[in-house]
Amino acid sequence: MKKKKVNHILWIIFMSALTVFMLIPIIMMITTAVKPIEEIRSAVFHLLPQNFTLNNFTDAMRAGTWNIFFRNSLFITLAAVVFSLLFNSIAGYAFARLTFRGSKVLFMFLLIGLMMPPQVTMLPTFLIMAKFPMMGGNSLFGAGGTGMINTYAGLVIPLVAGSFGVFLCKQFYENFPRSLDEAAEIDGTNKWQTYFIIYLPNSKAILATLGLLKGVSVWNDYLWPLVMTNSEDMKTVQLALTMFKTDGYIQWGQMMAASVLVVMPMILLFLCAQKYFVQGIVTSGLK
């Protein structure tokens, strides 16, 4: 089978070339980040830096309060992930296992959230946050203050809504053996205990998957923080990145250095938890 072997080697060469081609932009990002400014702005182009430097990183981090930006992003991401997992999985359990009047209709309603581009409700959601009663100096009728604008709550709470999470958890719990519930019932647990003692500890796979998808999307989110915040203190890393781009002049080196740092957590997360990522994408694709 010599022909097969030749074919395989050709395949490897072709795929490797394709991989390099796909990764060029990412390689560019990293190499530009470690190039000195003169080299970035020189007429002769080199793929690899001739003089390696880390100045771009230090300059970029000094250009703004990056410790605050990173802290904001981290906090928002973690909070959104934790709350959305808890809320959505318990709702998914109720829809999958409990009988209650109106469950079908309520679930159908929830699916609206899957079909609609989230930007449709961006405007009114912003207004709701701005007028939220008793928040940020607002009166009971939502007047007078700034509501939840520029607050963590305003950035996190709308992101907790997740039709997709409820949907996926419901699917997942429906595949649990019924005998588990029955055994629990015989032991005299109520529904809450069944969920917290039996279902929750056994849903690590789905929670990891959902958590990763949510985490990546919140960390990478740009539009919602852009709309909800206007103070330096509340900026997320994605918003902060645009500071290197002012009218007509772009700090390429610093921008790429900051991009590398912003992207790095997601790359590491992806490489460590690839299994769950792929699983998540696949289950979401084959509902």
Add this chain to the structure above:
Amino acid sequence: MAKTSNTVPKVRKNDNCAYIMILPAYLVFTIFILVPIGIVIYYSVTNFNLYSAPEFVGMKNYLTMFRDADFLISVKNTLLYTLCTLFPQLFLGLMLAVMLYRKSKLIPIFRTAFYLPNVMSMVCMSMVWLWIYDPTFGLLNSVLKYFGFSVKQWLQDPKMAMFCVVFMSIWKSCGYSMVIFLSGLTSIPDSLYEAASLDGAGGLKKFLYITWPMLRPTTFFLLVTGIVNSFSVFEQINIMTAGGPLNKTTTIVHQIYRRGFLEFKMGYASALSVMLLLFSILITVLVFRFGSRGQDVDVS
């Protein structure tokens, strides 16, 4: 506690605790998705500007829309973006998936590499491509110069800007389609291919008569979600071109953002949002009607 009666109740009782269990998720969903849909429809018939109380103006916003050149261009651009991004991205994703569907130790490496752009933020990737497209220092023009071609203006060129954004978006998202197609491929039973081999079918025939029809549901799913996603394109536009040059890359969501949050015409921006909602529903319904035809591939 253990008063296990032997009589099984005929009618299952209503689990009232379920309402409390779904409450948190449902509350957030209602306040931030259902209610806003109502509000956005209400504001779309007012002249709300964030500072004074909304005043009912009937269909005026909707009528203005059809005379608003910026909006009409944005609809055209959004459709152009959707068409030019979605189909090449699906095609590439399918090709990559087919090429990766074999046994080799290298598969995870290739798969990771192709999917990697997808986990990175659109902001970072837009920045990187902004640099690649840069007319003076960018990679693309450097390569062109090296081979003796004349340099291009890329994102500053009204004729090219949209296609530059499109190309970048295809690059970023084809890995996603690939992963979904790969999972679709693994669900096709091997027996089909074996039977086809016995009948003497070659690679191309196998693809056309087995792989492609069997992947129909997968393609359908990617098409629907892809349309909704493409319709709401914003981030790369706002960062790479800000809608320019000459409004050649402005999109519907970009117009909503501009009218609403930069010009504070909340009423008008709401009307645009309603249009976006209607467009999405319309296209989804169309795809469902069109796509559900011949869905049933008979395999036993």
